Amino acid sequence: MKKKEILFLWDGENFNPNGDMLRDNAPRIDDETGIAEVTDVRIKRTIRDEIMKKDESTIFIKEYKRDENILDCKSAIREVINVKQEKIEIEKEILSKFIDIRAFGGVLPISDKDEMKKEGIKTAGIQFVGPIQFRMSRSLHRVAVEHIKGTGAFASGSDKANKTFREEDFLNYAIFATYGIVDNHSAKITNLSEDDVKVILRALWSGTKNLITRTKMGQMPRFMLVITYKNDTFAGDLNNCIAINSSKEDVEIRSINDFTIDFSRLKAKLTRYAQEIEKIEYMSDFDFEQNNRSQFDSNWIKIGF
16 A cells, blocks of 8 residues: 545535534534535545445444444444454454445444453454545635525424424535545555555545435536555645636636636646656546646546546
8 A cells, every 4th residue: 555645626506515513504614714614524424325335334434223223332343243352353353344444443432341341341442543534625715605495394383374494504606625645554554455445535436426415416526636655755735736717706606617727736746746656646527627627737647436
């Protein structure tokens, strides 16, 4: 496994990419800048959900139930492994079974002191540092928020004559930059493979498009750049090396056709690290490539999943 950097651009129209529970599930927005934000937790959930469609057994972080009751983490672990093994055997079994733990790591409680005495369990918990990590994703422009009011389908309490009302906020449009890194040293500890990385990136791309809840339907993966390095050196901060070019004001942008992406600073930075880079691969959807192909570097290698 070699160190990698990931730059992923994706967008959506009339959507809520990541609701803030502390603000009635409104889109996350930086109040100072007007920039929309999406947490790394949301990005990882997109990946997990997509992988689970093909093989749910390879994902650990999910909902576990027993007799219709949702299990906590300690109980969930006991559903999938033998917790009375030695710690090293528990670690091996978890890493061999679950790609999300190999990729993202996790802190997994197994038992408390009383359980360890009563049940002969030898391990209180295990922890892995995930080799694949993502920053907070941010929109490349200030966003416009639309507040929508509507009526529900059901009556309001005992008042059978009136329906319930709902209110929600959507972004009219936003394009996000997601920056991630694959650490080669942590990958050795969790046994993350090159094939695992391909699965994760494929799930990030297709999972973004396949989110079909009413708040996220219409999200589109637009562009992904994957830089593989020869050694431990990496450029870093790639998400801050691109910018939007548009004749419109930020909050007036409504589609992928309202702007182009300026890659000049990104290309200059990668040129500085050229001797450390093994290869640069990219994937682009049709509309993004039509609008921005002239900005792509001739040394970038086009790939598909």
